[in-house]
Amino acid sequence: MACAAILALLAVFLLTYFLVLPRCDASTDSPTNETISSASIYSPSRGVKAKEKPPPDEDIMDEDGALSDQNYESFNSKEDKIHLYEGWNPTRYRLIIEPNIERSINNGSVWIDVTSDPKVHGIQPIILDIYQIDIIDVHVLEITETNGTSPVPIETNSDSNSTLWIYVKKDFRKHTSLVRLKVFVEFISRLSDTLQGLYQVNYKDETSGESQWLASTQFSPIEARRCFPCMDRPDKKAEFEISIVRPYEKSMILSNMPHMFSNTHRPGYVQEDFEVTPRMSTYLVAFIISNLVESNITTSTDVAPRIRVWSRPEMSDMTGYAHKLATEILPFFENYFDIKYKLPKIDLVAVPDFGFSAMENWGLIFFRESAMLVPEDKERRSSAEHTEHVAEILAHELAHQWFGNLVTMKWWSDLWLKEGFANYMSYLALDNVEPTWRTRENFAVYELQHAMLKDADTTSHPISFEVSTPSDIRRIFDPISYSKGASLVRMMNSFLGEETFKNAVRSYLKRFEYANAVQNDLWQIMSEFGHKYGVLPPQLDVKNIMDTWTIKAGYPILSVVRNGSDLIITQQRYILPQARATDKSRWYIPITLITESSPAHSETPSYWMTDQDEQIVIPDVVHPDEWVCLNVNRTGYYRVKYDYDSLTQLSRHFEQLPEINRAQLIDDALNLARAEYVTYDIALTFLIRMGHSYTDILPWAAASKGIGYLTNMLIREPAFDSFKTVMRHIVLPAFQHLGFDEKDNETHVQLLHRATVVYLACTFGYDRCTNRAQFLFREWIRVPAINNIKPNLKNTVYCVAIREGGVHEWRFAYKQYLETTSASEKEVLLNALGCTRDPSLLSKYLNMTLYMESGIRKQDGARAFSAVAGNSVGFEIAFDFLQSNIEQISKYFGDGFSILSKMVSAVTTYMNKEHHLNQFERFIAKARKLNLKQIESSVKLSTEHVKNNIFWRSRSYYQLQGFLEKLVSDMNLN
Secondary structure, eight states: OHHHHHHHHHHHHHHHHHHOOOOTTHHHHSOOGGGOOOOOOOOGGGTOOOSSOOOOOTTOOOOOGGGOOHHHHHHHTTSOOOOOOOSOEEEEEEEEEEEETTTTEEEEEEEEEEEEOHHHHOSOOEEEEOSSOEEEEEEEEEEOTTSOEEEEOEEEEEETTTEEEEEEOSOOTTOSSOEEEEEEEEEEEEOBSSSSEEEEEEEEOTTTOOEEEEEEEEOTTTTGGGTSOBOOSTTOOBEEEEEEEEETTOOEEEESSOEEEEEEEETTEEEEEEOOOOSBOGGGOOEEEEOOEEEEEEOOOSSSOEEEEEEOGGGGGGOHHHHHHHHHHHHHHHHHHTOOOSSSEEEEEEESSOSSSEEOOTTEEEEEGGGTOOOOSTTTOOOHHHHHHHHHHHHHHHHHTTBTTTEEESSGGGTHHHHHHHHHHHHHHHHHHSGGGOHHHHHIIIIIHHHHHHTTSTTOOOSSOOOOSHHHHHHTSSHIIIIIHHHHHHHHHHHHOHHHHHHHHHHHHHHTTTEEEOHHHHHHHHHHHHHHTTOSOTTOOHHHHHHHHHSSOSOEEEEEEEETTEEEEEEEEOOOGGGGGGOOOOOOEEEOEEESSOOOOOOSOSEEEOTTOSEEEEOSOSOTTSOEEESGGGOSSOEEEEOHHHHHHHHHTGGGSOHHHHHHHHHHHHHHHHTTSSOHHHHHHHHHHHHHOTTOHHHHHHHHHHHHHHHHHHTTSTTHHHHHHHHHHHHHHHHHHHOSSOOTTOOHHHHHHHHHHHHHHHHTTOHHHHHHHHHHHHHHHHSTTOOOSOGGGHHHHHHHHHHHSOHHHHHHHHHHHHHOOOHHHHHHHHHHHTTOOOHHHHHHHHHHTTOGGGSOOGGGHHHHHHHHHTSTTTHHHHHHHHHHTHHHHHHHHTTSTTHHHHHHHHTTTTOOSHHHHHHHHHHHHHHHHTTOGGGHHHHHHHHHHHHHHHHHHHHTHHHHHHHHHHHHHHTTOO
């Protein structure tokens, strides 16, 4: 009996191996003999040449020349542009797919229903996107007026763009209605290990100790074509009917829609069928095959979807917070948008290896484990920072169920329409469900400020601009699309007002549901409601205002000069000094202000500066002896430079200003000094004023980035000693007030504030801080089962202890990394392991990122590398490692999720000398010869970063050194 079973399985295996895949579900989806056409067989891996070149596609976008330099072009010139084909539109996919783990392939077939209007488009080929897919069979059926079918003769072809062209050999031009066809493709795709397309993950089950595998998808932005032939564009929406063949031992299988029924496919395998999806884009299709377990289930009702959370069994007790938030945030969005969530269920899945933080697949959201799981027991409790990070990501992905999934941008050029809105809406949601976090106030520091740093370089790009290659598309998933996009949405909310904005958003979502939009569609609706509610002056429309912000890179700086009681305001682009003379950009700017005698906050613009105005005068607005502050609550996306009298008044009355505007003054001062608009004595003055406001979190959080940049530039220079002395003086009052150790019943905000202050105190060598950190770590080593280090201080304590310790501390931390089941704890330890000053340990750590047996997952390779590169001792070691192992790194991590690009960016942190630039350019030349297109997204940005650092060192270093030494002397800080 057993032998017979084995022989039967062997026979099935051989048939599968040689015949690839018997027609799945033959009763409904297999073509009959009479439907077989003259389809040519195409296999890209076998190198079959195209019979003829495809017709030219006039809709192909040109590359954006403004972002090109020699290095950047050298990569993109070898990369094919994406065809923006018209003519045929998909209406439904019927996909059957079976992952084969042993052979790392997927056997599959797909029926695609397509339509076209021949009167409009003529006779166009049917174009399907593929990448590393072997085509086994192709044929086409016409759906007749009586809903019958008849075969259509075809020819197939391909080009180097990994596209399958299907030429229909029948004249449909006499048709008086839409032509309807059914396209059948049988194929083999790759089951990758690079976290793209349909990929496999191997991981260890901590409960049983056994090795496990799962297969999961990541189709955004253009990776569905890696799994099955499709029209892989966001505007080619269709319904999806999905069936997955799984082995019996894999009990959990999920897709976008609820499971419908199971059928035995063949011995040992089950075919799982799912309900049909609504119309959606290919990048949102998702499924997963695994043995993950569900927990915290909310059953569906007539008014609410079923919500389930999935994880590895040993982590199921960490899913409660994500479930709680989802049950609160989903109703908030339904109410805010006045649109019910459209699907009957939503699954939240913590995937053991995942390239992004999360992915918003409709009804099936995937997360990196550290981005979803929150330990809540006393021994493993997460930090306030990590909890907030998880909440922000979850809110962001839930916002996508409307912005992105229900209404989708027409093309990736307008990525910001989904990412900017999802980012902004996540802050509104968290402000509602976690009101004590002050999330709306935090936005100006964590989003707007982050965007401005990235948007200051000449390498920045408009948030809406044409993209035409895969690398172009992947490159725009950056802070410009996310954080700047969100900042512009927030600014629009501010000048329209909350109610007008909310009603316009509702109208936009309802008008374009299940469809696609471009930014002009949004502008039109915002203008309609702005005029309807009387909040937008009749002569203004949103398009005129917002186009100045979305179709050009950068942002303005407003220079404010007093003339008696008048203000003279001039605008110019904020940009680092090298490119300033040639840039004449102008913006349509909403101006808000408060004064000492009129401190009431209002975010409604008092004045407008048009894109034709280089300068305006605001008459009789402030008494000569009073302070004036522009950009109330920093809702405008611009910086402000004040004249000497205004700065004196603002410094003298610093504590009277709104906390957000105090944060703005500090951030602006540091960045204006960095770009040579002001001198560093002004920035240092405001930092010292901040030191006296030790209870307010926002100014300290705002200062951290600017202080971090100065630390990186000075840490290997003689001026660093004076800088540390001044910084200790600034931080000391706050550290003494807050103390190192947490107190009972402190708020979320207080915990975050202490973490920032303790980090700064230890970074600048305050003995009470570093000694306490080392003591706590030693106590943990002494009794490993008891870790009394508070979650909010672990980042600092672990790093200080490993930095000041040796091999013993490092090995202990690595052992804890291997043993902990907390994903957030693993991330903290990964960062800390890069803090050591021992070059041999740093080299060892880098080598460990290249093999899974080390316990460092592929998704975490860039984090570990960046931890070493961000170490002043380790950055040259990291650069040497990158240069010596570039081919191995490229092969191991693949071309997904910009892991290699992140490594390239990380090594430039401390580079500020000419020999650094020469070394970096030689490295780029080597990468160019190897045709490593993975790094192209960071080549220009990183090169520009090094040049800017060199320029800063040549122009600002000695000025800052002089100010620091004078402060140390004048304030007797030695």
